[in-house]
Every structure is written in structure tokens, then in C-alpha cells.
Amino acid sequence: MKDDEQIMDTFNSTDRLEALDSVVVRFAGDSGDGMQLTGSQFTTSTALAGNDLSTFPDFPAEIRAPAGTTFGVSAFQINFGSDTVLTAGDDPDVLVAMNPAALKVNLETVREGGMVVIDTGAFSTRNLQKAGFDTNPLETPLLDPYRVLKFDISKLTLESVKDFGLSNKEALRCKNMWTLGLMLWMFSRPRAAVIKWLETKFAKVPNIRDANIAALNAGHAFGDTSELGASFKRYRVDRAQAQPGEYRTVTGSQSLAWGIAAAGQLAELPIMFGSYPITPASPLLHELSRMKEFGVMTFQAEDEIAAICSAIGASFAGSLGVTSSSGPGIALKSEALGLAISTELPLLVVNSQRGGPSTGLPTKTEQSDLYQAVYGRNGDAPLPVIASSTPGDCFEVAIEATRLALKYMTPVMLLTDGYIANAAEPWKLPDMADFPSIAVKQKDRPDEDGPFNAYSRDPETLARPWAVPGTPGLEHRIGGIEKSTETGHISYDPANHQRMSDLRADKINRIAQDIPEQSVAYGTDSGKLAVVGWGSTFGPIDQAVRRARAEGLDVSHIHIRHIHPFPANLGALLARYDRVIVAEMNMGQLITVLRDRFLLDARSVTKVSGQPFKIRELLDVIHEELNTAISKAAE
Amino acid sequence: MNKPVGHLTAKDFASDQEVRWCPGCGDYAILKCMQRTLPELGATPANTVFVSGIGCSSRFPYYMATYGFHTIHGRAPAVATGVKLANPDLDVWLITGDGDGLSIGGNHLMHTLRRNVDLNILLFNNEIYGLTKGQYSPTSRAGTRSPSTPYGSLDRPLDPAAFALGSGARFVARTIDTAQKHMPEIFKRAHAHKGASFVEIFQNCIVYNDGVFNDFTEKSVLADRTLNVRHGEPMIFGKNRDKGLVFDQKTFKLKVATIGEDGISESDILVHDETNSTLAHLLATLSPPDFPMVIGVIYCAPSSSYERDMTAQMEAVKAEHGAPDINAYLRRGYTWTVE
Numbered sequence: 001m002k003d004d005e006q007i008m009d010t011f012n013s014t015d016r017l018e019a020l021d022s023v024v025v026r027f028a029g030d031s032g033d034g035m036q037l038t039g040s041q042f043t044t045s046t047a048l049a050g051n052d053l054s055t056f057p058d059f060p061a062e063i064r065a066p067a068g069t070t071f072g073v074s075a076f077q078i079n080f081g082s083d084t085v086l087t088a089g090d091d092p093d094v095l096v097a098m099n100p101a102a103l104k105v106n107l108e109t110v111r112e113g114g115m116v117v118i119d120t121g122a123f124s125t126r127n128l129q130k131a132g133f134d135t136n137p138l139e140t141p142l143l144d145p146y147r148v149l150k151f152d153i154s155k156l157t158l159e160s161v162k163d164f165g166l167s168n169k170e171a172l173r174c175k176n177m178w179t180l181g182l183m184l185w186m187f188s189r190p191r192a193a194v195i196k197w198l199e200t201k202f203a204k205v206p207n208i209r210d211a212n213i214a215a216l217n218a219g220h221a222f223g224d225t226s227e228l229g230a231s232f233k234r235y236r237v238d239r240a241q242a243q244p245g246e247y248r249t250v251t252g253s254q255s256l257a258w259g260i261a262a263a264g265q266l267a268e269l270p271i272m273f274g275s276y277p278i279t280p281a282s283p284l285l286h287e288l289s290r291m292k293e294f295g296v297m298t299f300q301a302e303d304e305i306a307a308i309c310s311a312i313g314a315s316f317a318g319s320l321g322v323t324s325s326s327g328p329g330i331a332l333k334s335e336a337l338g339l340a341i342s343t344e345l346p347l348l349v350v351n352s353q354r355g356g357p358s359t360g361l362p363t364k365t366e367q368s369d370l371y372q373a374v375y376g377r378n379g380d381a382p383l384p385v386i387a388s389s390t391p392g393d394c395f396e397v398a399i400e401a402t403r404l405a406l407k408y409m410t411p412v413m414l415l416t417d418g419y420i421a422n423a424a425e426p427w428k429l430p431d432m433a434d435f436p437s438i439a440v441k442q443k444d445r446p447d448e449d450g451p452f453n454a455y456s457r458d459p460e461t462l463a464r465p466w467a468v469p470g471t472p473g474l475e476h477r478i479g480g481i482e483k484s485t486e487t488g489h490i491s492y493d494p495a496n497h498q499r500m501s502d503l504r505a506d507k508i509n510r511i512a513q514d515i516p517e518q519s520v521a522y523g524t525d526s527g528k529l530a531v532v533g534w535g536s537t538f539g540p541i542d543q544a545v546r547r548a549r550a551e552g553l554d555v556s557h558i559h560i561r562h563i564h565p566f567p568a569n570l571g572a573l574l575a576r577y578d579r580v581i582v583a584e585m586n587m588g589q590l591i592t593v594l595r596d597r598f599l600l601d602a603r604s605v606t607k608v609s610g611q612p613f614k615i616r617e618l619l620d621v622i623h624e625e626l627n628t629a630i631s632k633a634a635e
Numbered sequence: 636m637n638k639p640v641g642h643l644t645a646k647d648f649a650s651d652q653e654v655r656w657c658p659g660c661g662d663y664a665i666l667k668c669m670q671r672t673l674p675e676l677g678a679t680p681a682n683t684v685f686v687s688g689i690g691c692s693s694r695f696p697y698y699m700a701t702y703g704f705h706t707i708h709g710r711a712p713a714v715a716t717g718v719k720l721a722n723p724d725l726d727v728w729l730i731t732g733d734g735d736g737l738s739i740g741g742n743h744l745m746h747t748l749r750r751n752v753d754l755n756i757l758l759f760n761n762e763i764y765g766l767t768k769g770q771y772s773p774t775s776r777a778g779t780r781s782p783s784t785p786y787g788s789l790d791r792p793l794d795p796a797a798f799a800l801g802s803g804a805r806f807v808a809r810t811i812d813t814a815q816k817h818m819p820e821i822f823k824r825a826h827a828h829k830g831a832s833f834v835e836i837f838q839n840c841i842v843y844n845d846g847v848f849n850d851f852t853e854k855s856v857l858a859d860r861t862l863n864v865r866h867g868e869p870m871i872f873g874k875n876r877d878k879g880l881v882f883d884q885k886t887f888k889l890k891v892a893t894i895g896e897d898g899i900s901e902s903d904i905l906v907h908d909e910t911n912s913t914l915a916h917l918l919a920t921l922s923p924p925d926f927p928m929v930i931g932v933i934y935c936a937p938s939s940s941y942e943r944d945m946t947a948q949m950e951a952v953k954a955e956h957g958a959p960d961i962n963a964y965l966r967r968g969y970t971w972t973v974e
Binding site for chain 2: 297
């Protein structure tokens, strides 16, 4: 946990190696500058140094926007510390700006007194114009509130790699490694892992490999040997106290892919993943396409509809069908989702949410598809909805979603978002031996009595039997037309449609009895105030509530994983707080569902700016809400 | 229930459901033909799957005592692809129509054909939307008057066989709902072909488009207006077997020649080569009245099928990696231990 005053003190001290609890660094440059690579390599080195961490890649939708423009700025933020770190941090302590546009876009996020590292080599008149600076900010008071480290990184990089025979363009590409070297020096991070990575990545182009390593070393040496000024010092962020165990860094896309593969193993089923590329969901397709040895088949379909339909076909034929997209693609899949609900086939549907509506903000995060997940289909078409809250959490959530899909013969919607998909955090590696089997039995022979009815039901779960083509004696036909409860054949009987609609709703509602009761993430199970969240807001809500409780405030954090149906005790739990705040990154969707279910009188706190909640924003709301409570009580 | 393969009959493939097409619909003939032909193919109900989209023809699976999936409009090729990928050993038949397969589902049909998924695709072409009560379809001829085009349709029609060839189909054939001897042959050939088999069936809609194919399917004109092509045989047609196709080298087109006129003898008539894609494209676009409608196997050039290639790739990776181990997979790359 970070204390503002303490950090300011640290900056003013004259020690050359200062210990900090946590620090936020933001790398920003052109989308072609390799900022995401720089950030992820810094992340690996930081993880190996034993810090807890959280990252936030923040990049434009364009692959290579015109160089030097503000809309082409790509940034990577990392928060690391010796205590628990759950968010990428509110305001950067250090900003690395590789060009004027990066400075323009990111400077206002830097905390006053923070450090700004600038490549003066990129501050040409042309680049200044492109960034919209009338005057060179290095010569104006704009940077006065910050401590500025400026040098010609471009020139220093060119010098460091001049022996490798690179073109000027190739040589300048090593700028990010030079900068990374400097930052690794600044935070006392080892270079070995980065060097090893460069050796692998550029194994086939030895001069590029050697130039990048030389640039990295040069940046590091520059820190060691240069006189950077009296106010400058290196930092030390001690190892975090973590639970014993084996760790790695993981992004949400990775852990989700691995969770899906693990679910297939636990279900003893092959997986057929049908998908169509879309930001920010594509990394899941990439990750799973490398996992064929786990019986994971990936099919890049011609469109979103074909993607889900192929998964439905595979589920009909006995595999676990999985499909994935982001909001616009999920909208295209809606009709087929209805088919999977009507034919009661198991299916896992992943929605990596992004800003909407329509194309919206493809690379920015949002939680605005909750309505779409819970309500967004024609007809009365209920399905379970489950949300992951952190990158590591995706692993377990994928397994839980699969368990429900198979046990209840239903499509399940798994909500994640662009932030979770791309953000990285240290993850304590699970042991597969700790997970119970989620295997279900496919029907393998006809019953003795009477013809097979594909819509007969398990009395407990109401699930229908999964009879797979190829099985003699169980031949049957399914489809989107209403089926008779008695025979499974098509039926237009009005009373039958009522019965089937009731059964479909009842089946999903019963899941509430088969999921864990809602627990309190932090705090007490009753009190003055509860902050309720779901999905990727876990980090900021948790940090805000921890800080508020540290101040002595009576506030607790409740984070909902199972959104439909809700855990059976949720209504009663929420009723034990005087006030409830629902914080989410949309215009107020979970709160609508909570009001609908529990007639809950709650306050909605929302944000759709494409950036995660800041801890301070939520802390302010908590203060405000509790002060209002106090003044109301006084009246 | 589980009769040996050799003892199965048409009855074993007929479900107990009442067939609900309009009396006189061409679909009945196709259904009967399928139920009759499957036993001859050595098929079993357990291992056979019929997948369909939406439309009159797409009710087909309900009437078969096999596995069946009546899916959503236009998407049957995608569902069937999933079925076949999950279990390549199944015999998968895809039933679609001109609206389902070429309008709302044209994209899926195109990609399924180019991927060469081993599906037997039957497109019932009646040049009209039946189930929605008679609107014109993408195969309707220009000028078709329908509830949505009271002054005549303006758009030019699509030729299904040419579409299939253009999409990269490796098997393209045509037959007619009333051709009860021809159709089983075509079904057998489609079934035998490993890869996507595309069959266009001219099917009469007795209610909304009755007689639309009469110009070549009527008994009185059938012999003169259709050409049943067979691999290795000269492309001769006509009541008197005196007409045939020849290649006009000047125009790069086919033309009809009469044997015995202009010095044309039987040996001058082109011999059908079903593996020749250029010829297939030429044959697919011929139509009456200047040319016969070509039926039979227009093109058949087998190539490896998508689901087999997919399975082979998966098996190769599995063989390389050995027994799957999630624990080991998670621990690849950089990890560290907290004591």
C-alpha cells in the first residue's frame, strides 16, 4: 500500500537507493515503438524479483497509426510492490515518454512530483507539431510539477548499436531495449531474463539479437555511470509477502485458455473451439490453438455465427463445444445461443467485453454486456452467466462454467473483459490433483421401457440426456422448434410450450442451489455499507475498501461471480447492510438486475471511459456515502 | 432395432413422424428416394446424421429415423461442420434450399465447400421461398412475380452449381425430384465422394412455383432438354440420341451439334471428363432453351477432406507431445517459488 506523503519524501531524499512499498511505471510511445514488449519484459523481470504486480496494457485500435500522432500512442502500465497489488495503480510515479505525443496523452495521469523520462531525440519540430504542441514542452513550465530525466535516447541507442551493421531504422528500433535497460537499472531489476528472451526471439538474426542486447546493456550502464542529478536515485521495492508455492505471471487470456483445456481434461472430453478473430478476444484463440495435445481442436470459422454453430454441432456430436468473442460478435451469435438453449446442449460461450455500442472502443475495457448476457436473446431464453474477476481467476471460472454447462446441459456465458484478458499478474500455480472430476455420463444405450425421449429429464437437475450420434438405439431429432415434454418430438401445443418454458427456467434457477453461497470478499457480513462489484473491478474495489477499513470505516466488499442465477443467499446478505453501492464499468447494469431480483435500494457508481476505476475514485465514493449516512442520521 | 447392415430397408430409415409437406410437393419424392437408397449404401441409422437449416426442405431430418438436427436459418453448414469435426466417422447429410443455402446461408455454404468438409450437401432448388409463402429467391429468374415483387423481380439469379464450383467444391452434381432412377445414383456418388459433395436437386414447389422447371423436366421435353453426363461417355442427348455438345474453339464455348449434320459424327462429340474443372464450369452454366440442362455428376475431383486433415494434425501434435499434462504445461517458461 502506498502513502502519498511517503513517496514525495522519498523523492526529496538524497539516498541513492530508496526503498518503496510500491511504484507505478507507465511506458508510453508510438504503437510501433514496442512499448507492449518493453512492458511485458519489465513485468517478467519484476515478477522474478519477487514483487506482487498488476499490469494494464493500454493500446490503440490501429495496428500502426501514423507515427508521432496522439491517437497512435501505446502505453503499458505496471504497478508493483512489496504488499498486495490488485490494480495497475491510479497515477503513475514514473512515466517513460518516447515521443511528444506520448507525453501529451499521458502527462496528466502522472502524480505531481512524479518522474518523467523523456527521449529528447524524438522531440523534433515535426513530432511536436504532430502531437499538437505549439511550443516545445521541454522549454515551458508544463513539466515543472515533475522531476524530469531527459536525454537523447535515440542518439544513445544509435551509438550503442553502431557496430552491428544495422540500418538507421533497425538501429532506432532498439530504443525500447535501451530504455528498458535504464528502467531495470533504476529499479534494481536483473537483466538475465530479458537477455535470455532476446536470444530466443532473435535466434535467427544474430545481429539484431546482439544489437538489442547491447542496447539493453547500454541503457543499464548509462544509469550506472551517468551523473543524473542530485534529485535522482534508484529504487528498491522489496519482495512481496506471498503465500508459499510456485508462481508465474499470467494474463487473463492465458489462464482462461489453460482453464478451458483443464476443464476438458477434468470432463474427459475433447474440446471443439469455434471462433472468429475479434479484439480483445483473439488471444484466447491463439492460446488454445497451441494446445492440441490436450484434445483441444480450434476452428477459425468464416464468421461469428459459424463459430458458435460449429461449436453447437460439436456438442451435439459429443465434444465440449466452446466459442468466444467480444460484444459485437456475441450479438451475432445470439440466435444460435437460443438454439443451444432450446436444444439443451452444453456449450461454453466466452465474452471478452470491450467498449460499446457497435464497434465502440475495441481496445478499451468495459463491463457493458451484462444485459446482453442475461437478457439478450429472443424469447424466454435463460442461461447461466458467470464472471471472472482477475487474470488468474479465469482458470477456475472456466472450469466452473464448464461444470455447469455439462451437468445442466445448457450453454453458459462466461464474462471477462479486455482488461482481464490483457493484464498480467503473478499467479500461484494450481495443482490439477486438487480439482474434482466434472465428467458427466453420455447416454450409451436405450432404456428397457419405451422409445427414447431426448427430452426426458434428470429429476434433480432437470438436465436432458446427452445422446450422441453414433450410438445405436438412441437416434433422435432435435431442433429449434418447441419439443413435446412427453416425447421430444416437435409440438405446437400451447400448454406444452408453457411447460417447456417453465422447465427451461426452472432448470437454470436450480443452479443457485449448486453454486457456492455468496461470501464477503473483504470486511464483515453486515454493517453500514457494502460495495458490490463483479468482474474486473475486483482490484480497485478491494483496494478502496481495504483502505477505507484501515481508516476505521464500516464498509465491506462483495464480489459476485455467479450473475445468473445469483447465489441463493445473496438477497439476504445484501439486506444486512444499511447501504449498498454497486460499482461497475457500464451505465448501471448489475444494479438493474439486483433491483429486479431483490428490490434493492442501492447507489450506482459507473464509469465508461475505457480506463479501469481508480482506487481513489472509489474511496471518494465510500467517504461520500458514509458521510451522507452520518449527516442523515444526525437530522 | 439393431439389425445387421445388410438387412436394413427403407422402413428402418423412416421415422414415425407424420410428413407435413404440401400434397404433391417434390420433397416427398426426395425423401422416399433417400430412405430407399441409404440401405443400399450400407448406412446405419445410428451412424447417419441429417442436419438442416430453415425452410420447407429443412424439415427433412424429422422424417428420417437417424440422428437429426434442424438448426437455424442458413447455418446448417456450420453446424454440420462441427458435427463432422467432432466425429469424422459419422455420415453427415446436409439438407438445404435455395433461400437457406444461397441467400442467408451463402457465406457458410461457400466456406464449407472450399474447406472440403466431408458432407453430403443436398440443395433443394425450387426457385422460391415456400415456408414464408412465396417470395422470390436468389435462384428465381429475373421478372419473377411474387408477394414481395408484384411488378417482377429485378435481380439476376444465381446458378447453384456454378456457385459451388466457384467456391472450390470438388464434387458437383444435379438431379431432378421426379428422376427416381437418376437420383439414387447421384446420392450414391455423393456419398462415395470423400469431401464436400454438392448436389442440386430441381424440386417443384406445387403451391408457389408450380411447373417452374417444366421447360426441361416435362416428360415430353425431358430427353431433348436435359443432358445426363457420365464420365468417359460422349455428351449426347435428345429423343433420337442425335444431339451432342462440341467445343467451339473460336468462342471458347460449348455448342450443340446434330450428329449427321454438317459432317458431325458421334466421334466429334465431346466426351465427359468429370475431373476437368474447365469443362465443369462450362457445363454448369448451360441452360434451356439454347442448351440442354446438364444433370448427373458434372465435376468430381477428390482431394483430402478438412476434418481428416484436422484430425491428422491433432494426432501429429499429440504424438509429438506425449500424454497431456496440464500441470507441466502451466509450469513452462518463467516460474518462481515462494518459500
